[in-house]
Amino acid sequence: GTSVINRAGWVGRFNYTFDNKYIAEVSTRVDASTNFAPSHRYGVFPSGSLAWRVTEENFFKNWKTPITNLKIRASYGTLGNDQANSSYPYLQSYSLYSSPVAYIGGNNVKGLYPSSLPNTDLTWERSRTFNAGFDLELWNGLLGAEFDGFYKVTSNILTSVSSTYPPSVGGYYPSTVNSGKVDVGGYEPVLNHRHKIGDFNYSVKGNIRWANNRIISIDESVGIP
Numbered sequence: 001g002t003s004v005i006n007r008a009g010w011v012g013r014f015n016y017t018f019d020n021k022y023i024a025e026v027s028t029r030v031d032a033s034t035n036f037a038p039s040h041r042y043g044v045f046p047s048g049s050l051a052w053r054v055t056e057e058n059f060f061k062n063w064k065t066p067i068t069n070l071k072i073r074a075s076y077g078t079l080g081n082d083q084a085n086s087s088y089p090y091l092q093s094y095s096l097y098s099s100p101v102a103y104i105g106g107n108n109v110k111g112l113y114p115s116s117l118p119n120t121d122l123t124w125e126r127s128r129t130f131n132a133g134f135d136l137e138l139w140n141g142l143l144g145a146e147f148d149g150f151y152k153v154t155s156n157i158l159t160s161v162s163s164t165y166p167p168s169v170g171g172y173y174p175s176t177v178n179s180g181k182v183d184v185g186g187y188e189p190v191l192n193h194r195h196k197i198g199d200f201n202y203s204v205k206g207n208i209r210w211a212n213n214r215i216i217s218i219d220e221s222v223g224i225p
Contacts, residue, residue, distance in 0.1 A: 005033065005034055005035055005082075005087055005088075006033075006034045007031065007032065007033050007034070007082070008031070008032045009029060009030065009031045009032070010029070010030045010031075011027065011028070011029050011030075012027060012028050013025065013026070013027040014026045014027070019056070020053065020056050021052065021053050021056040021057060022050075022051075022052060022053075023049075023050070023051040023052075023053070024048075024049070024050050024051075025048065025049045026046070026047070026048045027046070027047045027048070028044065028045070028046045028047070029044075029045040029046075029047070029079075030042060030043070030044050030045075031043050031045065031080055031082070031124075033082035033124075034088065035082045035083075035084045035087065035088065035089065035090075035122075036082065036090060036122055036123055036124070037090040037120045037121075037122070039120070040120075040121065040122065040123040040124075043080040043082075043123070043124035043126070045077075045078040045079055045080050045126075046078060047075070047076065047077035047078060048075065048076055048077075049073065049074065049075035049076075050073065050074050050075075051071055051072070051073040051074075052071065052072045052073075053069075053070070053071045054070040054071065054072060055067060055068065055069050055070045055071075066138045066139050067136065067137070067138055068137050068138065068139065068140050068141075069135065069136070069137035070134065070135070070136055070137075071134060071135045072133075072134045073131075073132070073133055073134065073135070074130075074131065074132040074133075075129075075130075075131045075132075076128070076129070076130055076131075077128070077129050077131075078126060078127065078128050078129075079126070079127045079129075080124040080125060080126055080127075081124065081125040081126075081127070081158065082124060082125070082158075083125075083158060084122065084158050084176045085158065085159075085160040085175050085176040086116070086175045086176060089116075089118065089119050089122055089174065089175055089176045090118050090119055090120045090122055091118055092114060092115075092117070092118045093114070093115040093116070093118075094112045094113065094114055094115060095112070095113055095114075095115050096110050096111075096112055097110050097111050097112075097113060098110075115175075116173060116174055116175035117173055117174050118174065119174035119175075119176060119177060121178075122158070122174075122176060122177070122178060123156060123178060124156065125154065125155075125156050125157050125158045125178070126154070126155055126156050127152060127153070127154040128152065128153050128154075128155075129150065129151070129152040130150065130151045130152075131148060131149070131150045131151075132148070132149050133146065133147050133148035133149060134146070134147055141192075141193075141194035141195070141203075142193060142194070142195060143191075143192075143193060144191070144192040144193070144194065145189070145190065145191055145192070146188075146189070146190040146192075147187065147188070147189050147190070148187060148188045149185075149186070149187045150185065150186060150187070150188075151183065151184075151185040152183060152184050152185070153181065153182070153183040153216075154181065154182050154183070155180075155181045156178040156181075157178065157179060157180035157181065157182070157218075158176055158177075158178065159176065159177055159178070159179040159180050159218075159219050160175060160176055161173065161174065161175070161176070161177055161179070161219055177219075179217075179218070179219045180215075180217055180218045180219060181215075181216040181217045181218075182213065182214065182215050182216060182218070183213075183214050183216060184211050184212065184213045184214070185211065185212055186209065186210045186211030186212060187209075187210055188207060188208065188209040188210070189207065189208055190205060190206070190207040191205070191206050191207075192204065192205040192206070193205075
């Protein structure tokens with residue numbers, strides 16, 4: 001038969017803006033997946049962001065500068081993944097031999113054998129992302145710049161370990177474990193130009209993105225691509 005994975009999710013979000021200067025958002029996501037045992041079924045994934053529009057401050061408005069917009073921002077967010085190597089990996093499963101294994105009552109009889117061992121400790125793979133940056137506009141858009149620095153770390157990676165054990169062990173080990181940790185960090189600067197000549201509007205934008213990926217830990221059988 002076909003295994004059906006059930007999921008449920010709840011999201012709560014709160015936004016707050018004060019005097020068009022300070023902007024905050026907090027959200028929380030709660031997810032549940034039948035890929036995990038009841039004791040590890042639920043994952044809580046909070047996120048939040050802050051922004052400060054510096055150009056709205058009175059002290060900044062008193063300055064004579066070409067800056068028409070400056071916003072500084074930062075955010076943190078978490079997400080989960082339940083895509084395990086097999087369905088219901090916390091339950092013991094059995095498979096049927098393709099050929100008869102016994103002769104009982106005048107009939108050839110196929111036998112059952114246990115598939116991979118259940119893993120009742122399996123839980124959500126979790127990604128955490130940090131981001132900080134700013135938006136800058138000068139001369140009402142004649143020159144604009146954006147900059148973002150980011151860092152993302154993924155841990156408890158749902159990993160198949162089928163190649164970890166020798167054939168002599170058979171299939172008597174969990175098919176999926178929470179093993180491995182990777183991260184990626186980098187930055188992305190953007191320059192743009194916007195202008196209007198009569199009824200003609202145009203804009204130009206260019207960006208560069210740099211990122212560095214690292215494997216912090218990984219199961220030996222997975223290998224490094």
